[in-house]
Amino acid sequence: MTVPAFEEYVPAIDCPCPGCAAQRRSAAGGLPTRHGGNPAAHGARRVMVLFTTAGVVLSAGVLESAGAVADPAPVPGTGALTGLAGPLPDSPQGGPGPLRGPGSGVQGAPAADTAAPVLRPTTRADIINRAKKWVTAQVPYSMEKYWSDGYRQDCSGYVSMAWNLAGNEWTGSLATYGTRIAREDLQPGDILLFHNLADPAKGSHVTIFGGWTDYTHTYYTAYEQTKPHARKQTTPLAYWTNSGSYVAYRYKGLTSGNGGSEATPAPFPGAAEFGPGANNANVTRLGTMLVARGGKRFYKVGPDPVWTDADRQATRAFQEAQGWKGAEADGIPGPDTWELLVTGTGHDIPAASGQNGPAGVPAFPGRGYFRPGQSNTHVDRLGKQLVKKGYGTYYLSGPDPRWTEADRRNVEAFQKAQGWRGTEADGYPGPETWRRLFA
Structure with missing residues (x-):
């Protein structure tokens, strides 16, 4: 399995500032030819490419428990494959920019500073549908070009497009549009973001979470913009490299599709x-x-x-x-x-010590027990009660102590049977779901 390559938007080639000048000088040598470099062709542009030997088997160190919120300080050039692939080459990171299209102005001009990010309401379904459009069109990767919708064709431009942002952001600014969440709470449309604050040119990347692909929640469907074009692929949590440094975010402007907000409604x-x-x-x-x-x-x-x-x-x-x-x-x-x-x-x-609910209903243990990656007796008890009540349709095996998508779908079916809709029937039990289920 090959680790993808990606890069970000860079400043204009004729930018006179000292930082860009230093970047151009250090890029003059280019990458080694055996690594895909062409000094004559690249000139003043530096490209970051991640390499791995074909057929390398990913070590267990790539994978993380989905229940862990592992967000240590990023270490440049580290990751599960660093020892195999060597240190990561530099790649300059650009700042935010406006949408680009016919007559829209000079390419790469910075966006105007605003006191707060502009949040356009959107739904999870809309985010994934927009992400799929680039995958279907196989939009080529580029840190300089813009697709017909005005978004830059790199990883952060892709997320800017999927989140329907007013302009093109980068890995250093996307977090301002999101609320940080635990990895165990990831849902389709959320993102996994690694911005290497110590050196943004090394390893920074972002993917869109499309859903878990296995019951252990160690793999997920990632929508991402990478070479050679946008793709949808099963990916180890959180990514092939720098896995421990990726942070999960949920878009602040997210709505449920019926006018209700799923993020910060008030x-x-x-x-x-x-x-x-x-x-x-x-x-x-x-x-x-x-x-x-x-x-x-x-x-x-x-x-x-x-x-x-x-x-x-x-x-x-x-x-x-x-x-x-x-x-x-x-x-x-x-x-x-x-x-x-x-x-x-x-x-x-x-619940208070020894407290039970009305009519012998066991005390609700708390929502935290019923989340991806959790395994406990409360999940097992919930599943058995769902089966007892006639809501075990989605169990192919079990129920057992590990929380799975089957548990969520069975809970969702029970909630909808109560006449609940939207976020009230999301498949995650709360105190009222628990009370009705055990009453």
Whole structure:
């Protein structure tokens, strides 16, 4: 299996700045001919090419557990294949730029700085469909050319196109359009991004996550722009090289397709809205979200607009469930607490010791147990109850302690039977799904 080659947009060849001049001087020698280089043809441009010997068997070190959120500081030139392929050649990285097309101006001109990224609403289906268009058209890889839709034909231009961004971004700016997520939470349309901050010219790359291809979640379908053209291919998590340094992101402008947002549907209203003396609709909304995440026991009445100690206790319990301590778990919601609540991510409030739900329903253990890569007794118990209730259609074997796509689809079927749609029927059990399933 051959490691692909990719490169990014570079500054104009006649740019007079010292950095570009230094890059042109160091590129003058070009790559060795045996590695595909042609000094006379390349001139002042440097190309990054990744090589591997044909037929090399990928070592186990390439693969990572899908449940791990492994994001160590990037180490230039490292990766599972470094010892086999040698150090990675340099490749300059360019900054953001506008869309390009007939009459659009000078190619490569920088985009105007903005205070915040412009987010165009889109859905997961739209992202994947746009990604497929380039694959079907076999759009050639180029760090200088632009496709008919105006997007640059390199890896970051490809993601800019799929996310429907207003311009061409690069690996150093794409993260501003996304929310960082755990790898175990990856869904189609999310991206895996490696931007080598120490030296962006070495190894930086980005792929679009298309879905898991095996039950162990060590391989996924990657949509990417690479030489010779855009492709869709089964890829080890997170990538062939620098695997441990890829970070998962979800587009901030993502919608569910029915007007509901899957990312950040409402901005944080501000800390002044919460705390002693507060009386407003945001307090009610906070309490409602906390109850949905396992905080019902803290409220004897409510939630309602008046801030009470129940709101503080429930908020603190949710913060502590994330592993936060001290000032990070003071019972007053901040931007991070709010984002986890409105996006339905993070860990739920665990049940009190010895607490069971109504009518003998076992306490909901928390959403974190039911995610790709998880293996525990709660998954096994859930699966057996689904079968008991007549929702085991998708099990070809099992159920067992490992969370699989079959579990998700069976849960989804049960949720839809309750009349739920959209994000309420995403196949991941919450407290209400759990209560109804075991009632």
